[in-house]
Amino acid sequence: MEEIQASVREKKRALSAENHRIAEQPGFVLHSHMYRESSLVIDVFTRDYGRVALVAKGAKRPSSRLRGVLQTFQPLSIGWSGKSELRTLTSAEWVGGMIPLENSALLYGFYLNELLLRLLAREDPHQGLFEHYVRALTRLATSESAQTVLRVFELALLRETGVGADLSLDVRNNCPVDPEGVYVVDPESGPRPAMLADTAPRVLGKTLLDMVSEDYSDPQTQQQSKLLMRFLLAHHLNGVPLQTRKILIDLRQL
Structure with a gap:
């Protein structure tokens, strides 16, 4: 249907x-x-x-x-x-049917909007991303953990626009990442085992798998996913900072 x-x-x-x-x-x-x-x-x-x-x-x-x-x-x-x-x-x-955003949720909403304005080409349809956006606004309005809502939307945005790699697979051999392994994520290709010379954020394989399953209950997953998404978004934004992110970082909330 x-x-x-x-x-x-x-x-x-x-x-x-x-x-x-x-x-x-x-x-x-x-x-x-x-x-x-x-x-x-x-x-x-x-x-x-x-x-x-x-x-x-x-x-x-x-x-x-x-x-x-x-x-x-x-x-x-x-x-x-x-x-x-x-x-x-x-x-x-x-048309109604949604709870208005209030207080800090408003700023998080503007952050989502700025991401869409900066990363979406005009007149490029993304029906799946539209549904993710509606879901994110609904979850923010009901006081769900903003950290979880933002991470889920950020990852969905990269995937839906075709620049997000599969975080569950090691790009070297296309095998599942090891939950106990330490990885870096290449913005263009995906996860690979971390090396001493890497400057990208290091994350556990468990963190990557948690992100794929949208499970942010582990404090370590929360912290590592925040740093990882900040790194990936900066790459795709060509290093130009988001205004709302700067405000949220100043408030120590993002």
């Missing part, structure tokens, strides 16, 4: 693209900034089209119905038209 539904969505997406009009697309606002006097440019993350840039005309006017709708971390049903890189927003409706 899921395959049939995905096929139907793909056909609808192709037909809509031909007409240059998209309607009722599930999505979230990742970021927005002023455009001219009364409009906004918004980056949205959608289920079937990935990250899309849209002009929300008149959204800053006091009378605009969009003023209270185009908020981050709120599930929306979005429509747009046009075929240029910057499309025109035609509709945005709040």
Whole structure:
């Protein structure tokens, strides 16, 4: 049934693209900034089209119905038209069903958004990653361990975008990693036994296997996975720091 539904969505997406009009697309606002006097440019993350840039005309006017709708971390049903890189927003409706983020969870949410903005190419669909994003926001809103939520999402992001290696396999022989072994993870290929000259973070094989199974109950796994993901993300971000990460590091929370 899921395959049939995905096929139907793909056909609808192709037909809509031909007409240059998209309607009722599930999505979230990742970021927005002023455009001219009364409009906004918004980056949205959608289920079937990935990250899309849209002009929300008149959204800053006091009378605009969009003023209270185009908020981050709120599930929306979005429509747009046009075929240029910057499309025109035609509709945005709040669909509800999610708990709002509050307090520190808000900052963690902005961290997820910055990762998506920096690592996702525009109009590159990632339906699996969209589901991971919804799941992460839901878990953050229910006060689940932020460390676990962030590590799970970071790893899913690298995998879904095709740059995340299989952490359960030793790249030398394609055999399972040894839980008691000490490894480094090459950002381009994956885990291999650590050597004296390595400068990359050293992690136990158990940590890698815990990450694959999303088990962060071990304090050592928590610490080693944090350092490992910081290293891997820095590589794929070409060393340019994330603004939200700098804030969270200053608060000693990431």
